[in-house]
Amino acid sequence: xxxxxxxxxxxxxxxxxxxxxxxxxxxxxxxxxxxxxxxxxxxxxxxxxxxxxxxxxxxx
Amino acid sequence: xxxxxxxxxxxxxxxxxxxxxxxxxxxxxxxxxxxxxxxxxxxxxxxxxxxxxxxxxxxxxxxxxxxxxxxxxxxxxxxxxxxxxxxxxxxxxxxxxxxxxxxxxxxxxxxxxxxxxxxxxxxxxxxxxxxxxxxxxxxxxxxxxxxxxxxxxxxxxxxxxxxxxxxxxxxxxxxxxxxxxxxxxxxx
Numbered sequence: 001x002x003x004x005x006x007x008x009x010x011x012x013x014x015x016x017x018x019x020x021x022x023x024x025x026x027x028x029x030x031x032x033x034x035x036x037x038x039x040x041x042x043x044x045x046x047x048x049x050x051x052x053x054x055x056x057x058x059x060x
Numbered sequence: 061x062x063x064x065x066x067x068x069x070x071x072x073x074x075x076x077x078x079x080x081x082x083x084x085x086x087x088x089x090x091x092x093x094x095x096x097x098x099x100x101x102x103x104x105x106x107x108x109x110x111x112x113x114x115x116x117x118x119x120x121x122x123x124x125x126x127x128x129x130x131x132x133x134x135x136x137x138x139x140x141x142x143x144x145x146x147x148x149x150x151x152x153x154x155x156x157x158x159x160x161x162x163x164x165x166x167x168x169x170x171x172x173x174x175x176x177x178x179x180x181x182x183x184x185x186x187x188x189x190x191x192x193x194x195x196x197x198x199x200x201x202x203x204x205x206x207x208x209x210x211x212x213x214x215x216x217x218x219x220x221x222x223x224x225x226x227x228x229x230x231x232x233x234x235x236x237x238x239x240x241x242x243x244x245x246x247x248x
Contacts, residue, residue, distance in 0.1 A: 006128045013138035020145040027149050030156030 064192045071196025074245055077174050078204045079238040084174040088205055089230055091168070098209035101168070102202030106195070108147065108169050109178050112140050113194035116179040117187070136179045144170045174201060208234065 077083050084105075091101045116136050123129050148166040151159045169175060178197050182190040211233055220229050 002127050005126045006131050009122075009126075009128070009131060010134060010138075013135055013142065017138050017142040017145065020142050020149065024145045024149040024152075027152050029152060030159055 064188055067189050068192040068196040069247075071193050072200040072203065073241065074247065076200045076204060076241055077177070077197050078201055079234070079241045081177070083177055084172050084201055087168055087172055088201075088208065088234075089227065092205050092209040092212055092230075095206065095209045095213060098205045102205055104147075104166055105169055105172065105174065106198040106202055108140070108144060108166075109175050109198035110191075110194050111147075112136075112143055112175050112179050113182045113190060115139055115143065117182055117190055120183040132180070132183070133176075136176060140175050140179065141170050174198075204237065208237065 071077070075081065078085065078088050087101060087105075092098045116139055119135060119139060120129075120132065123131055123135065144166055148159075151166070174197065178194055182194055185193060208230075212230060215229055215233070224232070
């Protein structure tokens with residue numbers, strides 16, 4: 001019985017995450033923010049990040 | 061009351077999650093290049109840690125009642141990931157200006173080990189102490205990343221030796237900050 005509850009809980013939370021992920025992807029970004037996540041990423045120093053700003057890459 | 065205050069201040073300063081616990085170093089080093097970025101990350105993490113702690117606290121009661129405590133890690137990770145998705149969706153829809161400043165940082169919080177660590181720690185505490193500890197830890201991260209970002213901005217224009225530029229000097233600064241924070245030990 002415990003394993004059934006554990007399985008149901010795991011499946012329930014997994015579906016919750018998948019559902020929220022899909023809803024999040026479908027939610028349109030606000031106006032003017034379509035490219036914002038890339039343009040606003042200039043503070044990030046993670047060079048392996050695919051959104052690493054070009055000016056930092058040129059400095060290398 | 062003094063007990064709660066001690067828990068909060070210990071989590072904030074004495075047992076700072078970054079400088080003493082060595083957690084969240086990846087985002088701490090990666091997002092602290094600009095002060096504005098660090099403030100955004102601090103706010104976002106504080107909110108997620110607080111909400112995740114409360115949700116996981118009550119979820120743990122369910123796990124204990126059902127005698128399935130071994131599901132703790134998996135369930136907590138799913139809760140944290142779901143919460144971050146929900147928060148991002150909510151901010152995207154209802155606060156475009158906040159999304160513009162925080163949007164990129166929210167997905168980074170899912171993989172931040174501080175969130176999982178705090179949720180694992182708070183299940184042993186009573187409710188009020190849990191709130192104090194979760195807030196103290198998250199604000200401790202916020203405090204340290206903000207201080208560190210202000211120092212890093214100054215370092216950009218400082219005459220740093222070539223071999224020490226970038227992450228090397230950042231880690232040295234972090235080590236000095238950690239030593240400074242050990243001066244608070246014994247106070248709380």
